[in-house]
Structures are given as C-alpha cells and as structure tokens.
Amino acid sequence: MxxxxxxxxxxxxxKYPAIGREIPFAIETLKKLQAERHKLILWSVREGRLLDEAVQFCRERGLEFYAINRDYPEEEKGQNNHYSRKLKADLFIDDRNLGGLPDWGTIYEMVSRKLSYEDLMRKYEEDYEPEKPKVFFSRLLGK
Structure with missing residues (x-):
C-alpha cells in the first residue's frame, strides 16, 4: 500500500513549528511497515526549512520516506501537468482523523491485517466480557 x-x-x-518528542513506537512501526514493502509518503503542512528539519529528524532515526509531500520522488510541480496537492494514497495516518489517532500498535494491526476502524471495534466488543457481579452469598463467603 x-x-x-x-x-x-x-x-x-x-509542538509546531518546533519538533515535539517522538510519539512512542511511531518510528519503529513505520520502519516495520516499510520492511513489509509499504511505501511511505511524508505528508505534512511543513515546507522549506521546517520540512527539512522533520525529514532529518526521521532520517536520524533510520526512517526514509518514498516521497515527501508528493506522490512519487521525481514529481515536480513545474514539469508535471498532473501535479496536485491531493495524494493518490491508499491510506492516511494523521492525528486529525475522525476519532483521533489510535496508538501505533493499533495502527499496525489495522494496516497489517487490513482492518477498518469498524472491524477493529467489532473485534474488541466481541472479545470484551464484562465482569459479572457476585451474588450476595458469594461475597459473604468470599467466593
């Protein structure tokens, strides 16, 4: 994908325009997805020096992107009449998602198992068994 x-x-x-602390497991999860042959595009509002700082932050941690703010590495605004800020991506991972950003373990599970958010919620609901209240005599007898 x-x-x-x-x-x-x-x-x-x-912490924009500063770079905040890494969100736990973000880089490791993205590197694992890359190792599984997914192509990652950094899609950020950052431009110029601020974008370079973000790319360098990731690069220092061993994460290289297939492309940055474009569909493919060679795409150039002045030489491509199809250039668009709308990416042709299969999936977007963004903290502005409806419902917010799941933790990176959940993100990995969704991508690797091709689960939608709805699939994942259904799975959690099926696995969840509420604790049954103890009856009065069981509590008295400590059972």
Missing amino acids: IIAVDFDGTIVEH
Missing part, C-alpha cells in the same frame, strides 16, 4: 503519514501530532507530539 501507499501510506501517507503526517508528522506533527502523528510521528511527534504537536
């Missing part, structure tokens, strides 16, 4: 990933609030805590 081609996966577009936001930076601020998704890979790092939202």
Whole structure:
C-alpha cells in the first residue's frame, strides 16, 4: 500500500513549528511497515526549512520516506501537468482523523491485517466480557 503519514501530532507530539518528542513506537512501526514493502509518503503542512528539519529528524532515526509531500520522488510541480496537492494514497495516518489517532500498535494491526476502524471495534466488543457481579452469598463467603 501507499501510506501517507503526517508528522506533527502523528510521528511527534504537536509542538509546531518546533519538533515535539517522538510519539512512542511511531518510528519503529513505520520502519516495520516499510520492511513489509509499504511505501511511505511524508505528508505534512511543513515546507522549506521546517520540512527539512522533520525529514532529518526521521532520517536520524533510520526512517526514509518514498516521497515527501508528493506522490512519487521525481514529481515536480513545474514539469508535471498532473501535479496536485491531493495524494493518490491508499491510506492516511494523521492525528486529525475522525476519532483521533489510535496508538501505533493499533495502527499496525489495522494496516497489517487490513482492518477498518469498524472491524477493529467489532473485534474488541466481541472479545470484551464484562465482569459479572457476585451474588450476595458469594461475597459473604468470599467466593
């Protein structure tokens, strides 16, 4: 899959224009997805020096992106009449998702098992068994 990933609030805590602390397991999960042959595109509002800092932050942690703020590495605004800020990605990982950003373990499970958010919630509901209240005599006898 081609996966577009936001930076601020998704890979790092939202401290824009500064770079916040890395969100636990973000880089490791993205590197694992890359190892499984997914193409990652950094899709950020950052531009210029701020974008370079974000790319360098990831690079220092061993994460290289297939493309940055474009569909493919060679795409150039001035030489491509199809250039668009709308990406042709299969999936977007962004803290501005409806419902917010799941933890990175959940994100990995959803991507690797091709689960929708609805599938995942249904799975959790099926696995959940509420604790049954003890009857009065069981509590008295400590059972």
